[in-house]
Amino acid sequence: MADKNPEIAGNEVSKKGLKKAQKAAEKAAKKAQHKAADIASGKVVPDQLNNEPIEDVSQGRYGVNELICSRERKPVTHVSISTLSPAMEGQTVLIRARLHTVRATGKQCFFTLRGRDHSVQCLLAVGPNTSKQMIKFVAGINKESIIDVTGQVVKASVVSCTVQDVEVHPSHVMVVSLAEPRLPLQIDDAMRPETDADDVARVLQDTRLDNRVLDLRTATSQSIFRVEAAICRLFRDILSGRGFMEIMCPKLISAASEGGANVFALSYFERKAFLAQSPQLYKQMAIAGDFEKVFTIGPVFRAENSNTHRHLTEFVGLDMEMAFIHHYHEVMMLIGSMFIEMFRGLERDLSRDIEIVGKQFPAQPFRFLEPPLVLQFREGIALLREAGIEIEDDEDLSTPNEKLLGQLVRAKYNTDFFIMDKFPLAIRPFYTMPDPSNAKWSNSYDMFMRGEEILSGAQRIHDPTMLTERAKHHGIDLDTIQGYIDSFRYGCPPHAGGGIGLERVTMLYLGLDNIRKVSMFPRDPKRLTP
């Protein structure tokens, strides 16, 4: 359906326009082909190099391919760099990858092919089939260009590539997609370990994000987003295995259910609409609609002018809600064990990626206990007081206090993950169920990774009378939440749930320092592009 997007498609095409469109397209295609042919035939060379008009034993073995516009179907015989091994010695392979670096030394040319987080060295030397011109051509290809290399696998010892026991001796090198000569950032600079000396070139965060397409190509970025995708997959698989069903919740909501200062407003036909700050209402309605255990993954919007390392205006929420029988701990402990299973799954499936990220951004391995540690809120406060912090019994945790508590817990219990239960009622939303034995507290919990909150959850009030009273107490205009309250009028099981910030989990699991590193295209008050 994306293709029918009328905006990108531009305006309607008239009958006359058709003919014109066709001609223009043919012209553009021909131009691209000619350019390619010119370069391949030696009339033009990429960048500043010129071929000499002498006999060339490598004629036809190098050059720039025609733009791939699907002229013919051919079997795909290309191999991936990661599959190369000494067992393939002597075999001829065809590889499509990026030219990562290239270095010519007279009659030889070394170059590195990079495919995602794998790399292999190629050695091209003047010989019966390899001309000086060919070496000159290859040495002149712009870095980051995509090339097709045909060559023989030869045993070797290479330290600078991920493939360390073989190299490739090319017979053919064809350019598939040419990069511009000047790159806004160097991939090598972008993937340099943070532990390297201070005087080496580094890439600033904004430069990375402004040129995200290049920054995403580093092995570190490749691994970060593989970890993030795995967190989503594990969240879904673990919950599905426990009987949860995925639902889709709308992001466009009416003024009636939410509203206020931290919400993005838009004009919706003749009226106003808002962007959902959470799927809270909808996952609860799914429970009232008998789905029993649901999860939903989707964007969450916060019009908050927070320019911190951990706030985004749009992030991905992993939300869940579950009907329980007797006690909300049935839900809280399920979520806790879901996290433990997720951490185990990451260790099991993503160890190589975790290691790759750690090479650039060193971090302590993530520690956790099984079953997870559960602290009472008041125990957390006591730990902080022991450490000299002045804090009230029912005061919310500031970011520095959260961080400190994480350190204290790690020192005492040797875990980077813990649950804090029984938050003060007064600092939780109106729909939070009070503790039945002492309404100073509530049936609510947060979960923490490396001292930062990554989940907030609670038992929700499922009785419309009690919910109305609590909303009134909070000074909320009942008209704006009537639909929400009405959802509970026709019988609703007791239920609890929570919402997880995907990017925070990824950032904190990997021990990274900024949420923008784990959001592919981050959005904050100052950034709306690319």
Added chain:
Amino acid sequence: MADKNPEIAGNEVSKKGLKKAQKAAEKAAKKAQHKAADIASGKVVPDQLNNEPIEDVSQGRYGVNELICSRERKPVTHVSISTLSPAMEGQTVLIRARLHTVRATGKQCFFTLRGRDHSVQCLLAVGPNTSKQMIKFVAGINKESIIDVTGQVVKASVVSCTVQDVEVHPSHVMVVSLAEPRLPLQIDDAMRPETDADDVARVLQDTRLDNRVLDLRTATSQSIFRVEAAICRLFRDILSGRGFMEIMCPKLISAASEGGANVFALSYFERKAFLAQSPQLYKQMAIAGDFEKVFTIGPVFRAENSNTHRHLTEFVGLDMEMAFIHHYHEVMMLIGSMFIEMFRGLERDLSRDIEIVGKQFPAQPFRFLEPPLVLQFREGIALLREAGIEIEDDEDLSTPNEKLLGQLVRAKYNTDFFIMDKFPLAIRPFYTMPDPSNAKWSNSYDMFMRGEEILSGAQRIHDPTMLTERAKHHGIDLDTIQGYIDSFRYGCPPHAGGGIGLERVTMLYLGLDNIRKVSMFPRDPKRLTP
């Protein structure tokens, strides 16, 4: 994180407010408890019934439980209705479910318990432990209330329930969550087969959607959304199995990359932002960023004032993009076989749900061929002309023509799913790769289910020069798409992809007539609630 939503949470609570909050919460909890105790003790009965002040052998065996606010943790011993079987004869079971119907006949009371799409009959008869009062109480419980029933499993023959070989003879009936006496719609009416006589009560679509919490409780709704969740799961699992990685694409975009009439605009701090009409740019950037094969699932927004059976202003896009080697058919055929595998998966895993939906909304079973049928666009046009339709060679298909083509293809090839390849270039977006041998056509395709488009896709232009020329030709302001074009300046593999509308696939697979049936909380120009 949902719980920290400051909007729902209301305004800040002062220190003084804490004490007040605590008192109010205690009061509300006590009130709920007293009400429950009053009903349980016979002082008050739900609805209009009154207990008589006589000895009651069932004292303590019926009543209304205290509101479940997690007072104590107890083992969960409840069983699900679906597990009941004759093998359990004589066993005592505890079930929590909704009171679906109840009918008292003097000394007996029959009632049906419903849990999602399962139901079982209960029979309560006056006896040594069952008083008339208890029967009166149960007969007076409002339909849709959630109740805990303890009872013995007894062999029986029941046609009106999904459990047909046993019934339950209750010893205890306790109300867990009381529904209001008057329901805005009756569940039985909402799940009546469309084939029933015309004079029975039906529920109008708007009534259903206005009271979605009730409408979702029908077996049909439960099954529809299980099918929809399965489509998402199959999409992800099949693509992951073929090396695709999940990515997250932003929904808030700057004016720079898209803009125009069919886009929702919002104010973003000091400037304007827009809601993404597709993840097109972002999935292509992921390809330019070397992720090779990506998919993304998320909301897609269209500010289109279309009030049809198949348009929503917010729907869920299943999008994919993939680098290929020689020819875009590598991608097109992968998508085609993904659909075939998805259809097989639905038949294999969801047959019971498909049958349940078919009982209420009868439809022909969905037919498909393996491998899928691929028609050229011009072959489709030829079929329409044979059927007497006047249509140009390169005219886009109108909705009626699409529908008719679906019927013609079904009659000729016996399939409800087919691919149409090689659309006219002029009716596709500017970034579509022209056919290299004839630029009247393009390397683009749509896929259809029961004669409606469910996917649109193409090879994209990955060369910035050609892309610029095509954009100019379409009269697009280059400034607004500069970031998009720049993504291709540093080498980009040839790639193709497509976008699927989740709700359309669900609707058409099940043969339903309106997309609002398969969107849990649909959004159209007239509906923004609940």
